[in-house]
Amino acid sequence: MLTLTSPVKTFAHDIPAGPKLAALGLVTVTLFAMTSPLSLAIALAALSLAILSCGRPFSIALLRSLRPLWPFLMVLSLWHLWLGDVAGGFAIGLRMITAVAAASFVTMTTPLAEMLALFQRLLSPLTRLGLNPKALALALALMIRFIPVMLDRFEILSHAWRARSPRRIGWHVVMPATLAALDDAAQVAEALRARGGAL
Amino acid sequence: MEKNLTQIALFAALIAILGLVPKVDLISGVPITAQSLGIMLCGTVLGARNGALAVLLFLFVTIAGLPLLSGGRGGFGVLAGPSVGYIIGFPIAAYVTGAIVEFWRVNVGLSATVAAFLGGFVVLNVLGVIGMSIMLDKTLPEAALLALPFAVGDTIKSVIAGLVTHAIARARPEALLSRA
């Protein structure tokens, strides 16, 4: 499955996930504490340097992850222009761009497996509250398996529909596919039990 | 045990699949998505606890870096964006929805529709609006205005959640953990 991790290797790929995540937390908190557009702009510039040092393809990929922000930035500028509070508008915009870019930077430079392992370690104190780390790992693998299986199911049942009906497919197949998915889950539960279950 | 686990995984996957339905971008930066239907179904079918766990599993993988939010987004960035209130609200909404279905034992279709509306629309949007007001530096009423476009879609989604839950209750009663 496609992950957000960048195939382009960067210096940050070598930093372990733990410190990176801690730094991200620190940076985000600091950003939200800063109010002056100037200091926020400096922060963004520093981050941009780090990103640009990773090369052109990486920077472009990261820039793409900021795309969902643009409608928000547009409203923001209109709104603050109308209010006459340009500095405030800059602060909010810079803060959000920097925070999202920093987060993307960490996501893109950490392999998924490493991140999941870190999360599991972070969650391990919850074991005492009844969280079973093995069950979590299992649920994760099962979820990732179910995505293509459910899509396949939908396609296969669409074929079954097409084979016997000239009408368009659409929602007719939703219910059979849902029930089939539930059956799959029941079968998987049994198969899991057959091999020791979520011991 | 195994059954709960697999159903949790299944519904987490379902939320991911609903993310493939094209989203509609709005000026607030919070899109109209089909994924909140998945959140509702987690609650109505799996019940409070398992429903919330399914949503948490989905978020766990998404935040760790699989691009499973609508439009192929994921990673920590989503927590720094204007949707953060909704993201935090997802498991809570599923929990509330599930709790209502478990508690209010009338016809499951009706109970699920109402629960999906209260949990997946009211609770979720309250949290989402608070998030927007913080992230976008708006007053609560202003932020609430930004959530207005969700009303129609979310009501339709509640009805769909009710219908689907009803159909499952008829065809696979044993799979309806919320009424187990």
Next chain:
Amino acid sequence: MPDPRPNPDRLTLTRASVALQGRVILQDLTLDLTEQRIGIIGRNGSGKTTLLRLMAGLIAPGSGTVRLGNLDPFHDRKAMLSRLGILFQNPDHQILFPTVIEELTFGLRQQGLPADQARTRALAALTAEGRADWCDLPCHHLSQGQRHYLCLMAVLLMAPQTILLDEPLAGLDLPTQIRLARRFADLPQRLITISHDPASVRNCQRVIWLDAGTLRADGPPSPILDAYEAEMHRIGGLDADPDLAG
């Protein structure tokens, strides 16, 4: 062979290829099928099911063409209803409805039959098979072989001119196999049967041997099936597959 009704249209493939997920599954198949009984054999993964889906118009060829008469089965879905029926290899891939009777009537309704007539026809078919008690059962309460049989009944009820069967006898018990073989022999329609078991296509007029997505042989059954069996036993004698093609 049963007395043939006005021949169904010829089914032709012209240099048809199919790729799934970037892998070529069927390569450059050219076939002109007119016989009433056709068998398709090949090893697991050789592409038999994919070929069936292609012929049935459920998937479109990546390149080349597929025609039934002068219709394109992928696009002319409406016309296919009375012309092409398909039995899937896995009953779970075919069953759409919660109960047996709904599953059986669906195809008839799609062919334009009013609800009550469809129901009467489906019930009559069930009764003829000694299965009237299945009527309101949920499909997922049937055993695997029973579900398979249900799917077959659903296809036969629609009585399309050409029926594509993907391993129709696999998983069915002996009495049912015997009865079905008899039933198939009497059908006036064209049958295209997939099987990995050479015995079950001995009575065909033509056999097609698929190997890794290509045509390995095509012609009268006896020589091809003999060669196939010999080859299969030869491969079976080896400890593992020498060819690493998945």
Next chain:
Amino acid sequence: MPDPRPNPDRLTLTRASVALQGRVILQDLTLDLTEQRIGIIGRNGSGKTTLLRLMAGLIAPGSGTVRLGNLDPFHDRKAMLSRLGILFQNPDHQILFPTVIEELTFGLRQQGLPADQARTRALAALTAEGRADWCDLPCHHLSQGQRHYLCLMAVLLMAPQTILLDEPLAGLDLPTQIRLARRFADLPQRLITISHDPASVRNCQRVIWLDAGTLRADGPPSPILDAYEAEMHRIGGLDADPDLAG
């Protein structure tokens, strides 16, 4: 018969019954299984798969008891890992993981093997079968027969003392069937094989014939299988099932 290793525990059913959704599926079965090769035959819907699930501890008996040695397979799941393996009738019901290698290593990990050793063992098994290229393939890209084969590999890798096989050869191509039959014959473990095909259980030491959820016959294969075949052909000669029991 291979040289037997220290006998696996006896599998005993005492007046065991199973009802699903209010229907009695298995009725009052008493069996004491000690043989190394046991076959279970019966028509579609006779309850073979249900019996297997019962013996494997996947479902609990409604009444009566099931014991492997003095363990209860339904409750002592952990103890079953090295004692009981099961191959499901439908591979899609068995596969748990997205990729082939994960599917193969899971059972080994459950048995306590460290991740790297499990991987090495699984890879070695794949390579021995000439299927090293499957390693990182998504399971759902394999054809049905290939998936079936994968499930079998996963069970064999865990090497449990008793293996329950539900129609292990159905859907597999001839070379694979031949190879597997050879492989089964060499296995030191106890095998309990379900089949509706009498030929595939001829070599067993004991055959059990299930009919509508009850024991119709139980004993040495030859007489039972002959009677079974005769009966099946007799029923096959009729036009439909006279008995309406689903």
